[in-house]
Structures are given as C-alpha cells and as structure tokens.
Amino acid sequence: MSTTSRPSRPDAPAARADVPPERPLPAGRTWARVRHAALPLGSLLLFLVAWQLLAASGTWSDTLVPPPAKVWDAFVTVSTTRDGVRGYNGTTLVEHLGISLRRIAIGGGIGIALGVLFGLLMGTVGRLRALFEPWITFLRTLPPLAYFSLLVIWLGINEEPKVTLLAVAAFPPVAVSTTTAVAAVPKSLIEAARALGGSRWDVVRDVVVPSALPETLTGVRLAVGVAYSSLVAAELVNGLPGIGGMVKDAANYNNTPVVLVGIFTIGVSGLIIDGLLLRLERAVVPWRGRA
C-alpha cells in the first residue's frame, strides 16, 4: 500500500537538505515547519476522504474495500483484549510487531555483519572480489520468495528459515556498498597515514574503516529496507505470531480490515526505522561529503 507512505515521503529528502549544517533562523522556523507539513498532511486527509467516499459508494463490497471506520475498529480490536479475546490470534498488534522486529534485528543483523566483513575483504583483496562478486550479484537479483521454499525444506518451519531469509536478503546490499566504499578509499589519505608511521593495521582501522563508513551505512539502510520488504515473505509459513504472519493469516479468512492494519503497521514502522537510521547516519558520519 504505497499510498499510505506517500504523505511522509516528501518530508524525508527535504529534511536531509535542510538540516545540516546551518540551522534556519528561529523566527521563521515555526512557520516554515507548518508550511512543510501542510502538503503531506493535506494529501493524507485527501486520501482518507477519497477512501471513505469510495467505500460508501457501494461500488465494491465491504470485503474488497472496507470503510476507514471498519479498519480503525480492526486496529482497536487487534491492539487490545476485548470480550476475553486478546488481540489477533491471542497476540496483540504490538506483540506481533515486536516479534517481527526481533526477527529483523537478528536476521538483518547477521546479514549486515557478514556483509560488512565480506565488503572489507573484497574491497581490500581484488581476487576475493572477483571470486565472490558474481555470487553476491546473483543473490541480490533473486526475490526472497524464490529461495524461501528451499530454506523451509532445509531448515523446517520454525525461526531458522525466517531469520535466514532476512539475513540472506540483507547481506548483498551491505556487501556491495562496503566493497565499493573500501575500494574507493583515497590513496592520498592511506599514504598520509603511512607517512605518519601508521602500520598496515593502523591504516585499516584509522583510514579505511572511517573512510568507508558513510557508504557502508547507506548500505545498512538499504539492507534494513530490503529485510523489511521481505518480512511478509519470511512469515508466509508458520508466521504467527508475527506481523507478516498476521497479514497472511487474515488474508486466508478474507479479513481485509486486519490485512490493512498489518500493512499500515509495517509501512509506518518501516518509515520510523528508516528515519532513525538516517539520524544515526548523520550523527555518526558528520564528515560525509567533506573528505
């Protein structure tokens, strides 16, 4: 559901351009913020109105296009305990999300760590790059669903295939961006460190790693995005509890409101995580673009 993410999207690139390094004058700040938020908020409002009108027109049945109120109802139901029924399938929405986030943290974390390691090796040793790069490119082009069945055959239906799928999905973007970044470390700075008496290891730690960090972090953001978009795929089999599993399960019963709640939740939490990563990136690499 790309329409839901649209309101916040124009905000992201604009903020990136505005914040560093000089801040605007405090006087014009509030007004600028209001103007900034007006467009995305307006489009969100327009979207809700259009949705309501479409649902009320009766062109499609409630199952296909449930009205916003019904989706809101579903949101409240899966978020709370009502009439002795707890959330969806005995788990509240926040818990579903938390379990999925944990899978992403573990799987994505493993994929990112391996990606950084491979990137460092491949960026430093040309032969390793020639050896591994075709495989990583191959892996990168595969949609996660393509190898999920294989993972289920190999690893069963519990946590292992899910975490592995997320790791495999997160690995290529980080490996590729780290490789490129390491290979592009300015020779002049390596030479400067050597001229100061730095050893080979000193050069890796004090020049190669910090110099490659900005692009590596971009790769990490990309990887988290890929892992996030693979979430529903990862939870297709035995995914409950889990937000992707919830969407899949609700779809089996034509429970469109819950499907929509799940999609909104994935989209909004994804946006928040991306925003946090962007902030982290700015805080960790203030020298980006100034080398």
Add this chain to the structure above:
Amino acid sequence: MPSHELTASRDEADAAGAGAVRLDHVTHRYGRGGEALTAVGPVDLTVPAGEFLVLVGASGCGKSTLLRLIAGFEQPTHGSVRVSGTGPRPGRTAGVVFQTPRLFPWRTVRGNIDLALRYAGVDRALWPRCRAELLGRVGLEGTEKRRVWEISGGQQQRVAIARALAAENPLLLLDEPFAALDALTRERLQEDVRRVTDRTGRTTVFVTHSADEAVFLGSRIVVLTRSPGTVALDLPITLPRGDIGAEELRGSPEFAELRTHVSHAVKAAAAA
C-alpha cells in the same frame, strides 16, 4: 623512538648524522620496457644534517618523485637512497608534508595531531603537552576542537605541518606545500616553516617551483633539469637569517639578485 624533546641542538644532530640524506647515482623510471619513462636521474646529492635544501624546477622535472624516493614511498630503479645512514621507511625516517593537507576529515584538529602522536609512539600521558606545543609552533592555539573542514586552507596546511612534526623525525620533507595558498598566507607560512626548522635544526628538503620561495627558505638551492631530472645548479645561500626580519630580507638587494639568478637557472634548465 627518540623521546619527545624539541631541544635537540644542531650539533647533536650533526654528530649523529641524523637526518642526513645521501643519493648515489639515483635513477627512477615509471613503467617498463619501451614505454618506460625516466622521471629522475641520474642524481648524486648529499644533504648534510641540519641543512635546509630547496629543490627547484619546472613542472614535470621529477622533483616530487625525488622527494617520494627520499620518503621511501618509491624505490629507485638504480642507485641507492640513504637517510640517517639507513634505507628510508615511510613514517620512520622522515616527516612528510604533501601538496594538499591530506587531513583525516573524520577527526578534529586535535584528533589528527593525536593520531600522529600515537603512531610516533609517544606516551599517552604526554599527549596534551605535545599537542599544545605542536599547535603553538604552527600558530594554531585554540583550534583543537574544530572540524578540519571548518578551518581555512592555510590553517589546514598548518595542521598538516604540526602532524608531520609530531614524530620528531630528524628529517622533514615538504612537497610544494604552499602551492595552493594565496600569496599572503603563503608568505606567513614560509616564515613559520623557517622559524620551526631554525629552532629545531632538523634537516629539511623542500620542493617548490617558485624561485622566490626557494631563496627565502633555503640554506642551499638545487635546480633540476626537465625530465629526466638531473642537477643543473647547486647553490649555497648565505643570506643573513636570524638577525634580520622577514620583510627586510625580502626587500634586500641581495635577495632580489639571488631570486633573479635562481629564476633564470630554472628557466634555462626547463628549456634544456
């Protein structure tokens, strides 16, 4: 690693031969076979400890290559390079200042200096004192916390000089360090470099294409011919140094005469 003392007198340096450079029939070629380009040589050159040698020549005369050979970044195709009696090793035998500052943008001014102190093996407890001393020597007090991209080009090059001095190597190599700076900043930095080297008595090899800079800084000037670079002129400079101000020196007739002489030699060498 010698202790971090800035008071090594000229006599001590002479006695040990520390920082002395000796090039015996050095040739350097880039590439191989028929396409090989001889950049330098053959060059025979001895720089006694404590001397301030300026290598002058037009662009492409191989003066930077010569400096890279002395720094140990390149190995000569023929001949031998000796610094303080041994083969040069990057970071161990000489401090180097490059044409651009080459500071690490992920570190502050202080971080750049600290890295140099760590690589030089200076005891961490001495860092604050050494740092203050180094920054003081290049006139950068109070800039410790600045990001290196926030300070001017001249200040960046000052940090680079302070960083190169951190290891207290008896030899300092500078490769056209002020070429990218404006005239005013350049003159001020020239005066600072002269003050720093006069005080510590370390051997210095300074590469430039400016006759003016060469005469102002050098205690000896060597003019190189155009590719391959060989020695065209070897000229000791005996201008009065310590007792006379920079402005006065630049304005003196002796200075003007020497500058013209060197300038002509550079042009003749480039045309030959």
